[in-house]
Amino acid sequence: MDKQTFDFATRAVHAGLIPDKATGARALPIYESAAYVFDNSDDAAARFALRKYGEIYSRIVNPTVAALEERVASLEGGLGAVATASGLSAQFITFIALASQGDEVLASSELYGGSITQLDITLRRLGIDTKFIDSDDPQDYAAAITERTRFIFVEAVANPSGHIADIEGLAAVAHAAGIPLVVDSTVATPYLLRPIEHGADIVVHSATKFLSGSGTVLGGVVVDSGTFHWGQERFPEFFKPVAAYNNLTWSGNFNEYSFLTRLRAEQLRDVGPALSAHSAFLIAQGIETLPLRVQRQVENTREIAEWLEQHPQVESVNWAGLETHAQHDRALKYFPNANSGSVFSFTIKGGRAAGKIFIDSLNLLSHVANIGDVKSLAIHPASTTHAQLSAEQLREAGIEEGTIRLSIGIESAKDLIADIAQALETSTQGDAPHSVEQR
Structure with missing residues (x-):
């Protein structure tokens, strides 16, 4: 399907x-096969030598997974995609395809x-090595680039701070140095933002989150724009x-498909984080x-963030869609109507103790270490998802002792x-009720 011909909703x-x-089946078939029959000996040899495209083994290519890859690539406006067993595995095979021993990465803190x-x-x-940049100014990234980057x-x-990356500015800095910009767009989703349109070279997703939307399946996807020139000095593995x-x-041999082909035929093959056919079906x-x-x-x-902003028990709300947010202009630039996603954080008065009581007092929102579900979720990052970070790393990540992360679902905003x-009212009283049941 030509991604330029049909609207986003149709391509989805x-x-x-x-x-x-x-069979004429209209739904995506689930090809639960580990391996595939070759036409003959020459056909098998050609596939193994990458002279001919075709299924060999489902660790590398599976028809159900391939359909999902094509769908996500279409929605992101990319050349193609490689799906994996989780979001972190999608990142990992991307990272090791781009960097080797002695190299360096620049990453947001x-x-x-x-x-x-x-x-x-x-x-x-x-x-x-990784240099973490505690800044959203592209020029601070430019100053940190070395010949090893x-x-x-x-x-x-950013999860959970809600800060928005200046993708265009970072892409300009990266390209001036001859390196790609890799963007994790899990929270943004391709419905709200397509980083490739703003200069990103590679986009990764945890498909576990919004792409699936159900909280029932793990998966990851890497999308390549197809525009970065890999045959240059910093990337000798490609030539x-x-x-x-x-x-x-x-x-x-593969021109604009060189990154995707290498990612599939080398990193996915050797590390092995294959997405199952059934998981691909569920995500699709x-x-x-x-x-x-x-x-x-x-x-x-939007309704919840605006309400929280006025609540006396709330110190701050980190959602750039609010007109009072420091990055509101950036939200207007990158997101329709400045709606910068449905995952955001707010800081409750009373610090970690109040945050714990708030979480334990929720009834409708579930205390879950996930985002992007149709059900609304809440968590205290400093003691869970980011507990392994030092105090300095927590600060750089935009996380305070009283920070609460919310992932808003499709329920009634009123409820x-x-x-x-x-839960906020209870947090001011000192103890969560023992009768609360998490759903």
Whole structure:
């Protein structure tokens, strides 16, 4: 399906999917097969040598997963995509495709806690250093680039601070240095923001979140814009002969598809975080309602954020859609009607103690370490999702002792506000009621 021909909502339903020729089935078939029959010996040899496209083994290519990849690439406006078993695995294979021992990464300090530890601990064990930039000014990134720097990594909307990356400014800085800009756009979703349109080279998603929307499945996706030139000095792996594939070169043999081909035929093959066919089916099905869900979620978020901003027990609300937010102009630039997603944080008076009581007093909102569900979720990041961070890292990530992260669902905004209101009231009294049941 031509991504330029049909509107977003149409592509969310139809991209990557054609009726099954053998049966006429209109829904996406689930191909639960580990391996595939070759036409003959020559066909098998050609597929293994990457001279011919075709299924070999579901760790690398699966028809159901391929349909999901095409759908997400269409929605993001990318050349293609590679799906993986989780969002963190999507990031990891991207990172190790771009950097090797002795290389360096520039990353925002405002990231999901798991991303920070992946960069700060796991990559360092592989000899890849990360410089965390405590700034949203692209020029501070430019000043930190060295000859060892291989890419810049940011979240389009930081989790949980809600700060918005200056994608255009960062893309200009990255491209001037000959490196790609990698953007985690999980919180933004392709419905609200498509980073490739603003200069990003690679977009990653935790498909567990909004793309699925159900909180029932794990998955990740890497989308390549197809515009970055990989055959340059900083990326020798792309133009050196690959012995495992008869000395072909990624950039020489695959041109604009060089990154995607290498990611699939090398990183996905060797690390092995394959997405199952059934998980791909569930995520693809979830994407069909993505525009409807996200529209309702951001409408609810606006109503709740505006209400929280006026509450006497709330110190601050970190949602850039508010006119009083320091990044409101940036929200207007990148998001329709400044609706910068449905995941945001607010800081409650009383610090960690009040935050604990607030969480324990919720009835309708669930205390869950996830985002992007149709159900509204809440968590205290400093003691859970970001508990592994130092005090300085928490500060740089925009997290205070009393910070609460909300992921707003599709319920009635009135009912959600009523639940938040009673939990805030309880937090001022010192103890959560013992009768509260989390749902």
